[in-house]
Amino acid sequence: MPVYINSIGSVSAQRTFDNSIFLEEIVRYTDTVLEIITPNYKDYIPPAAARRMAKGIKMSTVSAKTAMTEAGMEEDEIDAIIVGTGLGCIGDSEKFVSDILDNDEQFLTPTRFIQSSHNTVAGQIALGMGCMGHNFTYVHSAISFESAVLDAKMLLENGEAKHILVGGVDELVDHHVNTHRLIGHIKQEPVETMSVLKSGTKGAIFSEGAHFFTLSSEKRPSCYAELLAVKTLNTLGENQVSGKTRSFLSENGIEPDAVDVIILGYNGDAEFDGYYDTLANALFKDAVQVYFKHLSGEFDTASGFGFWLGNKILKEQTIPDAVRMNSVATNSPKTVLIYNQYRGENHSLTLLRKC
């Protein structure tokens, strides 16, 4: 049974919450950490509900509502809500743990506790929609989002659900940033957005974001793409990437030269971008090469931005200049492959086709 991506929603360091535009104008930064461009939350969430929501919940709610609206999906049509997140609502988790330490394990308040679990986002969205169906949260570093997508795909293919809201979310908080800066996972020097790949330094530009999609076994007029396949691999050497990618495509009956657009998760980390080079310099040297983390920044579910980008490319049939790595021409992209990894681990391959 085919799986269609009927709608998208995104809150990121770019103006992606408006589905009517497509990176025509990008926001350029010269920094090491990028915060999201905050939508007007009051347009999406009643103030009484918003006051107790962590940032991750707010941006997920906006993203999820955008996707639901675009698909013309009624809340009671959603059979399942599946979310991937690397760190959940880490902001409230940090505050809760700090309160425990600061107050000698006394005076702990409920709100931060409620939001300290990873499944808060999926739970809050379900509560808001009154969705009593399958509600899962996948927490697995850089393949958290893909794990959620894979679960949704299997549910739809098995006929266990018809419409599923799938998303990925992660938020930035001070302690997390400070720790990752200390261990060199964040670049030491600010880098200008369009120079990220040329930085030649270790580490990445960190960020945050929420990306939600409605996946269905039924194609709607708003459809962006068909999800053909998704695969996750925990450990992979650089010399294995091409072979695994070739096998993945073969399993799905697709030759490498049939891939019109390859979306690569380059983040400018001189230590690990070589993984992407193995595909860009050989297997897909004649395909349109696209990158996105200079715009979205790096976070556990940044591949949600890549998924968003792939869907947009297939629906709009255009490739924004800001994401192009080469000048290969394509008039009508039909097949998009997304490859992502973080620090040489947790690799994912996602295959999309024009619907």
Added chain:
Amino acid sequence: MSELKQELKEKIIEQLNLEDVAIEEIKDTDPLFGEGLGLDSIDALELIVMLDKDYGIKLADPKQGKSIFESVETMAVYIKEHRSR
């Protein structure tokens, strides 16, 4: 007493994240729950913790909360009589 009421209003706004409410909008006798500020049961728990942490008042019977948290006025009266810090 008026200082305590002012302090309570500030704490309520800050701790319950009532970003859109100004101190002057909370009248001393306005109901905190239901109509008025529209607080809910989770807010009640936050207020119980606040009484304990900031004023040294432990509510042995949570049912007491209903009358204590009726308004800023009733909270201030109770705190003034029972506070240990």
